[in-house]
Amino acid sequence: MTTTTTETTSPAPTPSNTLTPRQHWHRIRPWCFSALFIVATLLVGAAITASTVSRSGHLLNPQSPAPNGAKALAEALQDHGVHLTQRDSLDDVLADIEANPNRTVLLHDRAALLDSDRIEQLLDAGANRVVAINPVGDRFEPITEYAWYSGSIAPEGDTLENDPYAAEHDYPAGEQCPLASKAPALGPGHASVFTVGENDPDAVGCYETGSGSLIVVAQHKTTELIMVGAYEQFTNDRIAVESNAAAAINILGANEELIWYVPGAPDVQVAATPTFDDYVPKWITPVMLLACCSALALMFWRGRRLGPLVAERLPVTVPASETVEGRARLYAKNRSQLHALDAIRIGTLGRLAGLLGLERNASAAVIADAVTRVAQVPRDHAYRVLVHAEPTSDAELVDLANACAEIERRTRTALGYTETGRRIQTPDDPTAETPTFAVRDADPGDNQL
Known part of the structure; x- marks a missing residue:
């Protein structure tokens, strides 16, 4: 009794689906970097915003604690009994003056919204004192x-665009200056x-430099006019230097009512609402018309009429050899x-x-094991050729294709079949004239590239 042993291959271990810490980190790393970038952007934006709010702002803003603000001056004036009112409209200022002319009006037109007529209208309103901060420009x-x-x-150590004089020391008030007794000198600063x-x-210059005065006191009709060129000396950063605070309080605290007037949106002179034609150049319309006419003429000149579709009988028969060759080329x-x-x-x-x-749906491993037993082909060679090998070059592909053909030839020879699929008749097997197995002829395109 002959015992046949069949080799069985142990199944490959099932890979684990649990991610290692390294794989988990590689998976979440893009999201972590994106979150860190967003947080850093928000922190930088918040820092810039806070720095802008704390260190910048409008010059001489009475509510700003920034170095260029004037909150310290505003609080000092209120401590001396001066009632401060902020205005951003000339109409409101004129109404206040009409109600009580005994007021001091501080004019700081930092955005250049007023013209010369409206400035003259403010001077002629009859206020007791008008203080013009840095009145530079044709509108003054x-x-x-x-x-x-x-x-x-x-x-x-600092420079300006127009800086013919250097401020290296304090500026004395001068003998004729009405502020000299209480504010004998001003500290350095842009002015x-x-x-x-x-x-x-009657006009008097105060705090003389080598070429002029930083403050000028004059009389305009019934209004005392004070021109203040030393605007930086009144900021929070320099108000405590020398007699800057005394000069500012004497200039702005002469009356119990102070109007801090900074022209704003209500003072903007709005012209007639512009139309679309105001934004379009005059030459654009004829150019567009000419371009459209040129495009139409080009379409009629170079246009081609499509002919009838080509009739083709379907379905189209494609030879198997062409399919194999086309796929091989791809x-x-x-x-x-x-x-x-x-x-x-x-x-x-x-x-x-x-x-x-x-069976036709038998696995490659089962077929390789059967070939090993029947054709006496080494098991490792059969598995490498029929299952595992992966060619990396055309030469390896040709070798493996030839190996597949050789395995098939050995199997046919071992089973006694010819290339046409018929078994070879032997004296020991007289009934072998007809095929034992239904084997189809080899398709010449199966082994082609």
Whole structure:
């Protein structure tokens, strides 16, 4: 009694689906970096916003604690019994003056919203005192008869666009200055210099420099006019230097009512609402019309009428050899040697299954084991050729294709079949004239690239 042993292959271990810490980190790393980038962006934006709010702001803003604000001056004036009212409309200021002329009006037109007519209207309103902060520009023409702008100065080591004079020391008030007794000197800082005019003998310059005065006191009709070029000396950063605070309080605290007037949106002179034609150049319309006419003419000149569709009988028959060659060219172009070898393996395994009497859907491992037993092919060689090998070059692909053909040839020889699928008749087997197994002829395209 002959005992047949069958080799069985142990199944491959099932890979674990649990992610390792390294794999988990690689998976969440893009999200972590994105979250860190968003948080860093928000923190930087918040820091910039806080820095902007704390260190910047409008110059001489009475509510700003920033270095260029004037909150310290506003609180000092309130401590001296001065009631401060902020206004951003000339109409409101004129109404306040009409109700009580005994007021001091501080004019700081930092956005240049007022014209010369409206500035003259403010001067003629009849307020007790008008203080103009840095009145530089053509719009201040109503006060140029008292003094005019003649240059700028800056602290030592700093520069301005127009800086003919260097501020290296404090500025004395001068003997004729009405502020000299309480504020004998001003500290250094950015300032505008004014030259007192000769047409008004009552105009007095205070805090002299080498070429003019930082503050000019004049009389406009019934209103006392004070031109302040030393605007930086009144900021929070410099109000405590020398007699800056005393000068500011004496200038702005002469009356119990102070109007801090900074022209705003209500003072903007709005012209007629512009139309679409105001934004479009005059030449754009004829150019667009000419371009449209040129495009239409080009379409009629170069246009071609489509002819009738080509009639074709369907379905179209494509020879198998053309399909095989076309697919092989695609594999060769993309250097997909493994796909080409898989096509060869599928054909070889199908024919081997028919030769060995196995089902057509038998696995490659089962067919390889059967070939090992029948054709005496080494098991490792059969598995490598029919299952595992992956070619990396055209030469390896050709070798594996030839190996598949050799395995099939040995199997046919071992089973006694010819190339046509018929068994060879032997004296020991007289009934072998007809095929024992239904084996189809080899398809010449199965092993082609």
